[in-house]
Amino acid sequence: MIALRLAYRNLRRNRRRTVLTASALTVGLIVLITMMGMLDGIDSQSIDNLIYYDLAHVKGFADGYLDEDFPDLEHTIPHADSLLNIVRNLSGISAATERLEIIGMLIQGSEEVFVRIIGVDPAQDTDVFRTLEAVRSGLTISTDEPVALIGDRLASDLSLNVGDVITLLVRSAPGAFNPKMLPIAGIISTGHPAVDRMTVYVPLAVARDMTLLPEGATEIAIMASKLTYSKRLMDKLTQILPQLEWRSWQTLADDFIQLARMKRTGNGIIIGIIILVAAIGLGNTMIMSIHERTREIGALRALGFNSGLIWRIFVLEGFLIGLFAGIIAVVIGVAILVYLGHTGISLAGYGDMDIGYPVRDAIYPIVNVASVAMSFVFGLVISVLASWGAARHAARGQIVRALREGML
Amino acid sequence: MKIIPIILILLTISIILPCQAQTAAEWIEKLDKQMFYQSAEYTALMTVHSPGGTDRYFRMQGKVVGDQFALMEYLDPPRQRGTRYLKRDDNLWIYFPRQDRTMQIQGHMLRKGVQGGDMSFEDMTESSSLLEKYEALLIGETDTTVTIMLESHDMTVSYPFREILIDKRTVIPIRIVNSGVGRMPIKEIITLATKRFGDRIYPVSTEIRSLLVKDKWTRFDIEEMKFGVNFPEDTFTKKMLER
Numbered sequence: 001m002i003a004l005r006l007a008y009r010n011l012r013r014n015r016r017r018t019v020l021t022a023s024a025l026t027v028g029l030i031v032l033i034t035m036m037g038m039l040d041g042i043d044s045q046s047i048d049n050l051i052y053y054d055l056a057h058v059k060g061f062a063d064g065y066l067d068e069d070f071p072d073l074e075h076t077i078p079h080a081d082s083l084l085n086i087v088r089n090l091s092g093i094s095a096a097t098e099r100l101e102i103i104g105m106l107i108q109g110s111e112e113v114f115v116r117i118i119g120v121d122p123a124q125d126t127d128v129f130r131t132l133e134a135v136r137s138g139l140t141i142s143t144d145e146p147v148a149l150i151g152d153r154l155a156s157d158l159s160l161n162v163g164d165v166i167t168l169l170v171r172s173a174p175g176a177f178n179p180k181m182l183p184i185a186g187i188i189s190t191g192h193p194a195v196d197r198m199t200v201y202v203p204l205a206v207a208r209d210m211t212l213l214p215e216g217a218t219e220i221a222i223m224a225s226k227l228t229y230s231k232r233l234m235d236k237l238t239q240i241l242p243q244l245e246w247r248s249w250q251t252l253a254d255d256f257i258q259l260a261r262m263k264r265t266g267n268g269i270i271i272g273i274i275i276l277v278a279a280i281g282l283g284n285t286m287i288m289s290i291h292e293r294t295r296e297i298g299a300l301r302a303l304g305f306n307s308g309l310i311w312r313i314f315v316l317e318g319f320l321i322g323l324f325a326g327i328i329a330v331v332i333g334v335a336i337l338v339y340l341g342h343t344g345i346s347l348a349g350y351g352d353m354d355i356g357y358p359v360r361d362a363i364y365p366i367v368n369v370a371s372v373a374m375s376f377v378f379g380l381v382i383s384v385l386a387s388w389g390a391a392r393h394a395a396r397g398q399i400v401r402a403l404r405e406g407m408l
Numbered sequence: 409m410k411i412i413p414i415i416l417i418l419l420t421i422s423i424i425l426p427c428q429a430q431t432a433a434e435w436i437e438k439l440d441k442q443m444f445y446q447s448a449e450y451t452a453l454m455t456v457h458s459p460g461g462t463d464r465y466f467r468m469q470g471k472v473v474g475d476q477f478a479l480m481e482y483l484d485p486p487r488q489r490g491t492r493y494l495k496r497d498d499n500l501w502i503y504f505p506r507q508d509r510t511m512q513i514q515g516h517m518l519r520k521g522v523q524g525g526d527m528s529f530e531d532m533t534e535s536s537s538l539l540e541k542y543e544a545l546l547i548g549e550t551d552t553t554v555t556i557m558l559e560s561h562d563m564t565v566s567y568p569f570r571e572i573l574i575d576k577r578t579v580i581p582i583r584i585v586n587s588g589v590g591r592m593p594i595k596e597i598i599t600l601a602t603k604r605f606g607d608r609i610y611p612v613s614t615e616i617r618s619l620l621v622k623d624k625w626t627r628f629d630i631e632e633m634k635f636g637v638n639f640p641e642d643t644f645t646k647k648m649l650e651r
Contacts, residue, residue, distance in 0.1 A: 172563060176589050177567060179590070
């Protein structure tokens, strides 16, 4: 207790130095907390976008479909309706739907672009995905009426509006070209760049007509009752319907997960360097403090303070600086995250550039308690470690030399 | 005096009757025969026109034996120079000299347009006679032309409907309109110029025009052509492709 009191007094005695030392650490920790919040936010947005607009929790594909580079009509699920009925009756499943994806060309005047054309069942798709609910203007797909929904980026790129008629050129499954002219019923804005920039949604019946696959689908998409069930559910599905290849969203989003991990590591290195600089500053301050107080250390030792107590005083000084810096950093960092989480960090400056995450327009950081606590503890550990060496040096000094020469 | 009109009538009948007697299938057979050659060597210029007025030019040299073997090499532009295509039956390989790499074009890649144009690799490798996959129906006839509708129930063909306007005199397709499953026209092929090579007339300038994308076409102009060329045995081999 006396060590804590002395450490606290020492810090109060040199307030300016204490504040300056703590400030460096505070800035480093604020950067760490903010960056962690941004990464947590972007990961959370990405996962939501991937699950609710593209991957669901689990998907089943025809054997061989995943071996191709992009959607291939040679490997489709021929009688998807009957398989879907089996899937729906399984426990642990919240909803299921079928989709038919085709790669084709969207043609408008002198413009032609490659697009993903996804046939959706209007009655079931909204139970699994949020795509049909993301209509920004016009109407969604609610029947088998031949209409199309397109992403807002795609609409903007091709100057398309609700009511315009587009031509979709696809190859049917056997190989014959099958162009279709469809009016745009609505324009969607999901926040998932791949959906908004290059996807056209049509009723499943229209997609089946285009591909000449009257009962076909390229995938069965499933929402588990809980996100954490997806792997367990996948094992069950593999057992019951082995004719399909089942994949969890984590497997399908493996590229994104790897990328997110790499970016986190990359950012961790940058933040680590900032914290290291702050830690060196803290260590340097502690050494300076010990040099200034050599005679005082000698007097304390002469009064009966053992070397362990001296060591504890200086380590506690570092700890208190870390605690002070950590509390300030958490308050400021969380405030920044709450503010940015509300306003968002605009990605407008990036334009159509791929930032590697399935998000667009803005990033909304989140306050992840675990990340904030980890940053706080990290700050404390760094502070203690930075003062450790100096404290050890102070504790090992000789009393007589310290008192007479002012040197340890 | 009466004998002259009778001779005229008989002459007219003798000229008209064989033409009228020709069915759509016979016209297609004649067309196949007219367009088919045992072997040929050519130099051609391909112009790929993109909407907005951009033209890209590709000069090429080709050797062809029937509908089985073909070897084509780009002479221009410099970036493409030396790139070669080898067709053997339904297989197609491309050799890239810069990377010294050969790639077989298969699956969906065959359906991509050559140099982004309207002629696909599949069009390049397609070799069967039209009558093998289509039923022919004569839908129009004038003094100089005949219009045939080709209809296929085999949905593996790229265009299940093809309307061909044939010049009766030369048996050259003046215009071909290729349509998809729902009969929507997708592409038209127009013969812009023909040339006589000995006793045969052959199209030397052809334009493939998209009927879906405005102002997009590919023109194929044959600059030199020789028929009946004997090529060495190893001409159409991968060894020659990668030489």
